[in-house]
Amino acid sequence: MVKLDQIKISNDGLTKFFSPIEADIMDALWESGDMLTVEITEKTNIPLTSVAGTLDRLVKAGFATRHVENVNGRVRYVYSAAFTHDETANEITTRVLDSLVDAFGEVAVENFARYTGKNK
Amino acid sequence: MTLLREIDCYVSDCVIHSPFAPYIGLFAAASVLMFIAYFALQRPEHRLYTFAGAQVSMTAAIAISFIAMTCNRMVTIELYLAYAGISSIIMFTVPRFYDRILIGRLSARQLSGLIEWPSVFVKKLTNATVYYFDSAVPRAFSSGRSIFVSLGLLEMLTCDELRAVLAHEAWHIRHNSKTPLLRQLAIMTLTSHQTSALESLADEFAAQVVSREALASARAKLEL
Numbered sequence: 413m414v415k416l417d418q419i420k421i422s423n424d425g426l427t428k429f430f431s432p433i434e435a436d437i438m439d440a441l442w443e444s445g446d447m448l449t450v451e452i453t454e455k456t457n458i459p460l461t462s463v464a465g466t467l468d469r470l471v472k473a474g475f476a477t478r479h480v481e482n483v484n485g486r487v488r489y490v491y492s493a494a495f496t497h498d499e500t501a502n503e504i505t506t507r508v509l510d511s512l513v514d515a516f517g518e519v520a521v522e523n524f525a526r527y528t529g530k531n532k
Numbered sequence: 533m534t535l536l537r538e539i540d541c542y543v544s545d546c547v548i549h550s551p552f553a554p555y556i557g558l559f560a561a562a563s564v565l566m567f568i569a570y571f572a573l574q575r576p577e578h579r580l581y582t583f584a585g586a587q588v589s590m591t592a593a594i595a596i597s598f599i600a601m602t603c604n605r606m607v608t609i610e611l612y613l614a615y616a617g618i619s620s621i622i623m624f625t626v627p628r629f630y631d632r633i634l635i636g637r638l639s640a641r642q643l644s645g646l647i648e649w650p651s652v653f654v655k656k657l658t659n660a661t662v663y664y665f666d667s668a669v670p671r672a673f674s675s676g677r678s679i680f681v682s683l684g685l686l687e688m689l690t691c692d693e694l695r696a697v698l699a700h701e702a703w704h705i706r707h708n709s710k711t712p713l714l715r716q717l718a719i720m721t722l723t724s725h726q727t728s729a730l731e732s733l734a735d736e737f738a739a740q741v742v743s744r745e746a747l748a749s750a751r752a753k754l755e756l
Contacts, residue, residue: 449668449687464668464684478668480683485647487686489668 419508429504433458433466434475438500441476441493449489467491475500550600559593562586591616631676638665640680647686650698654679657702657741670754674701674708685754692742693750699738700747704730 420428426435436456441447444455449467453460467489470476478491495503512520547553566586573579594616598609634640640663644651651662662679670685679701681694689697707730738747 449684460688464670467668480646482646485649487646487683489683489687
């Protein structure tokens with residue numbers, strides 16, 4: 413989960429900030445919108461027992477939301493991403509940049525400037 | 533040191549001249565013997581009874597020495613009695629309302645507000661209320677007169693499988709209400725090797741009430 417002390421810089425893509433299962437679930441939610449638990453397990457190809465605890469954590473941390481639906485006397489969770497992919501990227505970036513500036517001050521800011529220069 | 537001197541004073545001044553003194557010795561000796569037996573014995577129920585017996589004898593010995601005392605310098609024993617009294621009350625009453633605490637902690641709600649039939653089904657087996665709580669992890673357990681199931685469990689099981697799980701938990705509640713003190717003692721004395729025996733009895737009951745297949749498939753799903 414996105415905790416600044418647990419960023420794994422050498423990992424690929426979202427797994428820098430999320431565990432692989434969390435990243436798979438978030439990708440699925442961003443891609444498909446509202447999803448039932450079954451749909452998530454099918455799409456991510458991860459068994460329910462591994463997904464269940466992770467879903468609880470994602471909801472608790474505020475990255476995913478869920479509500480309960482009662483379909484023909486059967487109870488179903490419906491999941492969706494709490495924020496869009498871009499909003500989440502924005503949130504993570506801000507937090508990481510803040511911590512860099514906090515730690516290195518001017519040096520960090522100079523490096524950002526170099527970055528914006530490169531992009532242009 | 534002052535404590536030792538104080539105890540010595542109780543024994544030499546206050547207690548030894550009392551007509552109750554032999555009874556104190558008797559109960560204390562019985563208690564020590566039963567404690568030795570508790571450590572020597574293997575079978576859970578034997579250990580259970582010797583432990584309970586040792587506790588009761590020790591409490592009796594303390595209570596009698598309390599009565600036998602002729603002096604009033606007995607702070608330590610008063611403190612010990614207060615401790616023993618309060619902790620026994622807590623140990624025997626907390627399990628009775630622990631389900632209330634769980635309801636608050638899990639923000640559990642009555643399942644009848646969501647789906648009707650499980651509560652009706654459980655009511656037929658025992659006097660208990662079914663609660664659900666917000667978690668995708670499939671779990672079911674009982675406490676006091678309440679059965680708790682997670683929404684993940686409701687989502688995952690078929691009606692028959694859920695019936696089997698509820699019957700299993702209902703059996704636990706029946707069993708608890710029959711022998712609450714024994715169960716409590718079993719936990720205190722760490723003799724709960726019998727939990728596996730309890731589980732298989734609960735399973736047996738569930739298999740009878742619903743069906744062996746439903747129970748087996750529910751188990752398979754939960755133990756994946």
